[in-house]
Amino acid sequence: MNEIDLYKSISTQSSPVYFMSGDERYSIEKAIDMAKGTLKESFRELNFTVIDSEYDTDMDMVINSCESIPFMDEKRIVVVKNSELFQVGANKSCAKEQIQKISNYIESPSKSTIVIFAPIQADKRSELYKLIKKKYDTYQSDRLDKLRFSTWVSNKFKEKNVSIDKNTIDYFVQKSGYLFRESQVTLFDVESEIEKLSTTFSHKQVSIVDIEKISSTVEENDMFKFVDYVFVGDIQKAYSIMRNISNNTKNSILAMSLIARQISILLKILVMKRNRLSQEEMASFLMMHPFVVKKSIAQLKYYTYHELISLYDLCSDIDYRIKKGQIKDNIGLEVVVNKICKNKDVV
Known part of the structure; x- marks a missing residue:
């Protein structure tokens, strides 16, 4: 199903079940808003439910929401924003019985409910995805070329x-x-x-x-390029961007937090590698694009577990000293960058 067909189908409430997923959430959120707009305004909030299984793990609640009768309207809409339902292998957190309950509903959905599955990530090998794909149209929202x-x-x-x-x-x-x-x-x-x-x-x-x-958007994106340069040891490009970052205290602190975040990601991936998880399973668990996971795995060759812990502790210490006024933010950032790049055998 393409974007135009999705909007047309949503606006006419022509399907009881929708599945939409992908890296670019814009068209997905637009479709959800469009679906909500088809409900009577006076009772819209009563007939519109959003469930995120990251917090709401009881699938009985999902089923109950789907089987509830609309209030003063012909339809009610249930949006299930989760990834747990569509995971496989080591990352599968929903019990088989829970998945079966959802599967049974999909086989025979309520005529008065439209359920929209909108996970951030979904493993297309999962049983639930295969069932939805077999019975209904699905929509994949990838980034635009x-x-x-x-x-x-x-x-x-x-x-x-x-x-x-x-x-x-x-x-x-x-x-x-x-x-x-x-x-x-x-x-x-x-x-x-x-x-x-x-x-x-x-x-x-x-x-x-x-x-x-x-x-201002490109400056924010430069932050992520800066972090990439730091962790591949491209000190010249890292310093080129850091000169601009250091002109603003807010930017320096953001850069520090992104560096600490990447160290945390590397630690998690290192542990998952030791537990023999695949790249796909890592991406699903971390809610990250597989390419980003692949890039991070390549960076791990420069570090041991203890070096990563040491770098993370350094980031925490520098962050504390910056906030206490014991060191300037630009100096603190430079210390961290130099320490990370010293782990590289390439420059």
């Missing part, structure tokens, strides 16, 4: 009635950072930047200079 993203951006500017030429749009596309490899920028972030431009420059044609003044 350059052509689709450029078209999306252009259409968004038109929706906001922003006057902007093609060259400036091309510049914005690059500036956004969305297309960068392993980018953390989402369509929500990009839409927010477009909204700022449309609000600030509503009565003039937007120029490249205007974008430079307003847009």
Whole structure:
């Protein structure tokens, strides 16, 4: 099912069960909002339920929500945002009986309920996914390629009635950072930047200079590039970005937290490797893209378990000293970066 077909189906309430998953959540959240909008406004909140099994692990509650009768409306909508239901192997946290309960419901769903499964990640080898795929259409929301993203951006500017030429749009596309490899920028972030431009420059044609003044998304993405450079030992590129980061205390602290986060990820992956988990299982457990896990595994060759613990303790100590005013944030960041890069046998 493509995006247009999904929206059409959702708007007409034509299926009792939907499955939508993927790295780019924008179209998924739009579909969920669209589904909610089909309910009568006066009783909308009573007939709309969101369940996240990360917190709500009782599948009986999911079934009860699906089988409840709508209040003063023809339909009720239940959104199940989870990944546990669609895991396999060592990461499978839901009991077989729980999965069977959901499977039984899918085989014979309530005619007055629309249930939307919208996990962040889903293993397509899972029993539940295979059952849904067999009986209903599914939607996969992957990140946009350059052509689709450029078209999306252009259409968004038109929706906001922003006057902007093609060259400036091309510049914005690059500036956004969305297309960068392993980018953390989402369509929500990009839409927010477009909204700022449309609000600030509503009565003039937007120029490249205007974008430079307003847009900030790429700086955030530079943070992730910086961390990547640090952990592959590319000290020159890391320092190139760090010079810009160090001009802002908030950025330095964010960079420190991202470095500590990556060390934590490496520690978790190291433990999972020792327990012989596959890359797919690691990605599912960590709720990360498999490519990011693969990249992190490659970084592990530079560290022992004790070195990672030592680096994590160093980050905690430097963070404490920065907050106590015992050391400047830019100096603290430089100390951490130098220490990490000393573990490398390549520069």
